[in-house]
Amino acid sequence: MAGSDPEDLTARARIRDAAMLHFAEQGFERATIRGIAETAGVSSGLVRHHFGSKQALREACDAHLVKMIRRLNDEVRSGHALDKTNPVATANAAMGPYRGYLARALVEGSAEAVFDQMVELTEEWLADADRKRPDAPDVDRKVRAAVSTAMALAVAVLHKHLSRGMGVDLFSPEGDLLLARALIDIHSHPMLSIEDAAETRAALDRLQLAPSRTDRGAPPRQREEHHHD
Template structure:
């Protein structure tokens, strides 16, 4: 029988400090620009302790990703429970919880290393849409998975394009003031669609007609 070795609480604290320092460095400098030595200095630990806990820079990034995914699942569950009980403050709390990870997520998405993050967010979004579809007066014309993928991409693009959005808005979108303005803009956009029901139906009908027609013949330029 294997006997578990007791874990020093201070060791766990050091592990968390290293992980948080890595999230900061990866977010600010990217995976290639970040170094284990720099992360160790920020965390106030030795380089050897970083290697002891995570093995390599890749192992450290995987631990950061897993921590982020765990946090997102927890926040998602808390938001669901809050809305079910009428506690709308759970939505604001969710935005605050995700805030410290925005640079990390944006950098990971831009570098193409956020596959698990995107897939999990799309999966959670699909669950929300599937539930919302039950109360829709009109049946959706596109399945929930496709809508979830597109919606997730649109939401995450704010982080990737934050410099452009901040310039256009006139305020840093990652600042508290910018985040509040972003939240208000998103609520207004989603609650007041730019397309009316009749316009949307006409466009969808045109798409249906185009898809059902004969394929265009290829031609030489």
């Protein structure tokens, strides 16, 4: 692993960034240590010296994103974001070089550490929001945080479709501003009122308590045997 030599740290960063580029363009399975080394301007041996394996290199890429996401979150929460009026622009600017990597990794089912970190941070935001809610949450906070994280990360995966739907390049300054306004509008004006939500939850509760289709379609004796299995 890297020692105290600043050149080692620089080489590690070059290798990591080259790996993110290759993983984004080719996918993890097709990317090679040799190709990553060539892009980073180092030998394959140096890649293995710093990271050991391709899997360890991917984990280092994820760790780098986790650190960046945590820093961005801390800046927004403390009010020290680069653009205090638009945290979306701040996040897009910082994540720009790694967007392709993250989108590909999410589609491939990896980047677990990144997803889990975002869920943890979202839980912290929800904890604050829950204290201001007029009604008690119906679902565990971690579940809500996981769903919210998946929805947020969909922007990275679907950015081309989203740009087309919005009529503007999502990652342009205009797109940053429009996305921020859309999110503010969506989150400040829920589609369901508290009363409508209560009615819908009650319907789900009734559905949960209703007999299954298998039970309803079976003769009485079979239904009784099914419940005693």
